[in-house]
Structures are given as C-alpha cells and as structure tokens.
Amino acid sequence: MSSEKLFPNTWVDRYSDYLYNYTIVRVNDHEVTQDLISETFLAGLKSKDNFKGEASERTWLISILKRKIIDHYRKINSRKGKAEVRMSYNSDEAEGDWLEERVSDPFDKTAEDRLENEELGLAILNCLDKLNDKQATIFKLKTIDNFDTEAICNEFNITASNLWVIIHRARKSMAECLEENWLN
Numbered sequence: 497m498s499s500e501k502l503f504p505n506t507w508v509d510r511y512s513d514y515l516y517n518y519t520i521v522r523v524n525d526h527e528v529t530q531d532l533i534s535e536t537f538l539a540g541l542k543s544k545d546n547f548k549g550e551a552s553e554r555t556w557l558i559s560i561l562k563r564k565i566i567d568h569y570r571k572i573n574s575r576k577g578k579a580e581v582r583m584s585y586n587s588d589e590a591e592g593d594w595l596e597e598r599v600s601d602p603f604d605k606t607a608e609d610r611l612e613n614e615e616l617g618l619a620i621l622n623c624l625d626k627l628n629d630k631q632a633t634i635f636k637l638k639t640i641d642n643f644d645t646e647a648i649c650n651e652f653n654i655t656a657s658n659l660w661v662i663i664h665r666a667r668k669s670m671a672e673c674l675e676e677n678w679l680n
Contacts, residue, residue: 502544502553507537511554515561517639522565524671532568536561623673627666634659635666 503510512533519529539560547556624632634652637643638659649659 501549502540502547502556504537504541504544507540507553507557511557514554514642515557518558519561519565521639521667521670522674523568524668528568532561532564535564539564619674619677620670622677623670626673627669631662631666631669634662635670638663639667 515533515536516529519532520526523529523532536557540557543560551559624636627635630652634648637648637651638645645656645659648654649656652659654662
C-alpha cells in the first residue's frame with residue numbers, strides 16, 4: 497500500500513482549479529461545473545475511508561468527478577429528461593449508505609470502465625485535431641499540462657486576456673465536438 501493520504505481540508509485550494517478546467521471542457525456550463533465539483537468533494541468526504549492510497553489524491557478525486565459527469569449526461573439524456581440514475585444499497589452497510597459514496601479505487605476498473613475511458617480518450621484526441629494548431633497547443637499547455645499563464649503568454653507573445661479567449665473558444669469547440677462524437 498502506498499503512503500498517499502487524504503487531506504480534505506486542502507482540496508478546494510489544491511484541486512478546484514484543476515477540477516474546474518477538467519469539467520468545463522466536458523459540460524460547457526459554469527454553474528453545472530461548479531455543482532459537479534461540489535458534489536465530487538462531498539462524495540470524496542463521504543467515501544474517504546475507502547481511499548486505498550494507491551493513487552494520488554487528485555487522481556482519486558478525478559475518478560469521482562468522471563462518474564459525476566457521466567451521471568450528469570445520463571440525467572439530461574434520459575427519455576423523460578429527469579434524473580433516472582439508479583442506485584442500489586450495499587447489503588453490508590447501514591440503511592441509507594449509497595453505493596455512490598463508496599467510490600472505489602481508480603485502479604479497480606471494470607472492462608466497461610476501461611473501454612469507456614479509451615473511447616473518451618480517442619474522442620478527445622479526435623476533437624483536439626479539429627482545433628487550429630495554435631488553439632490546440634495553447635489549450636493543451638494550459639488545461640492538460642497545467643502550464644503557467646504567464647509562461648504561455650510569453651511563449652506565444654499574447655496577453656492574458658487573449659489567452660483566456662483562446663482557451664474559452666477551444667473549450668467550447670471541444671465540448672461541441674465531444675457532444676457530437678462521443679455522447680451520441
């Protein structure tokens with residue numbers, strides 16, 4: 497077992513920006529993004545006893561967030577337009593403990609999870625290829641590689657405002673592309 501430990505009191509400061517960038521690309525809605533991140537932190541708190549320490553805190557939170565995003569799209573794509581996410585009780589837990597709160601380790605994946613992740617990864621790469629070169633490069637540097645804003649601006653000789661316009665347009669294009677090519 498790894499020595500990774502959870503520090504929930506630091507999650508907002510340490511991970512909220514990363515989780516926001518990760519989520520806004522996928523849902524393209526500021527309020528929904530904030531809600532999903534809040535739900536992720538809450539689920540993490542509720543399931544912290546199940547953290548095995550085999551992954552980093554951030555990786556573990558991302559695995560929770562991925563499930564939240566999938567549930568969000570299942571909800572909005574349901575025939576009735578209502579949340580129909582079915583949840584089961586785990587028989588060995590006290591009444592009222594949802595399975596969702598017992599988030600498993602990200603390394604304990606089913607074949608379906610791996611296939612879904614591979615499909616999403618291919619869809620993201622395909623959508624990145626549809627962006628123009630400058631937009632794709634800046635988007636990757638900022639949102640995937642977490643480069644500093646100032647460093648990117650210096651490298652491309654652009655202002656911070658221009659950088660955020662490029663990032664916004666790239667996110668919007670990526671969200672539209674993923675909605676067309678992955679969610680349908």
